[in-house]
Amino acid sequence: MTQIRKTIAQGRLAAVAAILMGLALFSQCGPVRLQAAELTAARTVAITFDDLPHVNAADPEAPIPPTFDAVRQVNRDILGALKSHAAPATGFVVEKRVEQLGPLGKEVLKDWIDAGQDLGNHTYSHVDSNGLDINAIEREIVEGERSIGPFLLRSAAPKPRFLRFPYNHVGNTPEKQQSIVELAAKHGYTLAASTIDTSDYLFDRAYEKALAAKDAAKAERIVAAYLEHTKEQIAYYADLNRQVLGYEPPAIMLLHVNSLNAVTLDRIMILFEEAGYRFTTLEAAQADPIYRKPLTVATKFGPMWGYRWARQYDVKVNGSTEKEPPDWVVQYGR
Numbered sequence: 001m002t003q004i005r006k007t008i009a010q011g012r013l014a015a016v017a018a019i020l021m022g023l024a025l026f027s028q029c030g031p032v033r034l035q036a037a038e039l040t041a042a043r044t045v046a047i048t049f050d051d052l053p054h055v056n057a058a059d060p061e062a063p064i065p066p067t068f069d070a071v072r073q074v075n076r077d078i079l080g081a082l083k084s085h086a087a088p089a090t091g092f093v094v095e096k097r098v099e100q101l102g103p104l105g106k107e108v109l110k111d112w113i114d115a116g117q118d119l120g121n122h123t124y125s126h127v128d129s130n131g132l133d134i135n136a137i138e139r140e141i142v143e144g145e146r147s148i149g150p151f152l153l154r155s156a157a158p159k160p161r162f163l164r165f166p167y168n169h170v171g172n173t174p175e176k177q178q179s180i181v182e183l184a185a186k187h188g189y190t191l192a193a194s195t196i197d198t199s200d201y202l203f204d205r206a207y208e209k210a211l212a213a214k215d216a217a218k219a220e221r222i223v224a225a226y227l228e229h230t231k232e233q234i235a236y237y238a239d240l241n242r243q244v245l246g247y248e249p250p251a252i253m254l255l256h257v258n259s260l261n262a263v264t265l266d267r268i269m270i271l272f273e274e275a276g277y278r279f280t281t282l283e284a285a286q287a288d289p290i291y292r293k294p295l296t297v298a299t300k301f302g303p304m305w306g307y308r309w310a311r312q313y314d315v316k317v318n319g320s321t322e323k324e325p326p327d328w329v330v331q332y333g334r
Contacts, residue, residue, distance in 0.1 A: 043238075043277040045251040046285035047089040047269075048192065049078065050122055050164065053108035055201070055258045056208075057097040064212050066259075068104050074262040075108045079115045081265035087279035091257065092122035092164045092192070098147045109151045118282065119148045120162035120192060129165050130172045130300055134179045141187055162282055163189035168254075168302030170295065177298040192282060193291055193305045194254035196237045198230045202325050204260040205333035211259070218332070223264060225326055230264075231271050232323050238275075240306040240322075244315045250285035251277070252305075 054071045056062035066074070082089050091112050098105030112119055123129075124143035132140070141163060148160045163184050170191060171177025184191050203226040210219035234251075241248050253272075255261050261268070272279070285291070290309070297311040310317045324330075 043248060043251070043275070044280040044285065045196075045253055045272055045277045046280050046282040047082070047087055047253050047255065048120075048164070048194065048282060049089060049091045049255050049257050049261075050166075051097070051126070051256050051258075052091040052093040052112070052119070052122070053097055053101055053105050053257065055204070055256045057094075057101055057105075062208065064208050064259075068101070070259070071101065071104060071108065074257060074259055075111055077262040078257065078265055079111060079117065081269060082117065083115065084266065085269040085273070085279060087269060088117065088281045090118040090120050090162060090192070090282045092120040092162075093144070093148050093160075094122045094124070094126045095144045095146050095148075096125045106147060106151075109147060113151045118162075119152060119160055120164060120282075121145050121148060121160045121189065122164055123166060126166045128167055129169045129176075129180070134176070134183070137180060138183055138187075141183060141189070161188070161190060162192040163187075164192035164194075168194060168304075169300070170302075171298050172300035174298045177295055181295065190286060191295075192252070193286060194252050195241065195249075195305045196233055196251055196253045197304050198226070198233050198255070199325050200226070200256055200258065200261060202330055202333055203229070204256070204258040206329045207260040208258075209333055222329060222332075223260070225329055226260060227264060227267055227271070229323065229325055230268055234271060234275055236322055237304060237306055240304075240317060241309075243317060244306055244310045244313065245290060249288045249290045250280060252282065252285055254304075 051057075052075075054066055054074060056064075056066050057071060064070075093109065098109065101108075109119060121141065121144045123140040124146075125140065127140065129137050129140070144163075145160055152160060165180070171180045181191065203222060207219055207222045207226075210216075210222055238248055238251065241251075255265075255268075269279075291305075293312075295308065295312075297308060299308075299311075307317070307319065309315070
């Protein structure tokens, strides 16, 4: 716990440095281009997990519907890997899944709080906001914090501070996007950004299928492919953000609570460390000025923030250079 608090403090200091640098990078109109020789801030990354307590909780269509023991172990493995790297993280909770798991759902949240980690709101039922009106979206937000609040009373935060919508859908029209931003603020939330995506859910589907088939060789091949893709995505999105903004803001890694990440998280953390990243909190990461700028481009999709910034600042990027998960993984997981 002491080491985690120390890491959080270091992250806040890093955020101050990032703010000072970021102020120099922005004009009234948007980002200012940096020359290659100019100094850049030290790399930091905030680790986030969607779909607590488990992505497949109470899902009868999952290749292996998780047992209570499996849900418990996946979360403990993830928390153990975070602890071994002294890394703070935010876990985004789907309240309906907490309720469906009964006492175990709250046990998982307790484990996260006891480990010194943060909890965020991932809405009540994980429904796509693109198909909801504003009143329904507000109900998803309010009911989504039903179990989180009491647990956070035991931590430094009196209530969840960050809200992430399922599929990263934050308004498919300008009007809905503005309403969502206002609703989040009304209920005391900051919308959680994400800048690195690995399509881990596609790899996890294949991994779960290999486990169900008791095909250990296939499972290990999927793990290896996932780690290679993750390494590529870390580099790709860092380059994308430099291309669009002229610098690298603190990165925000989007992962899910699933079996694959439970067995690979330690190696994912090592990939970040080898790329020169330090781990920081989501709060410290989003203290960077770029995250404070309002969203102005509505989309029905859920792209990473680098693509959103490219559209917002009219920077042309070639998204076709981003590598997709291997076809054999996607096909096997279907």
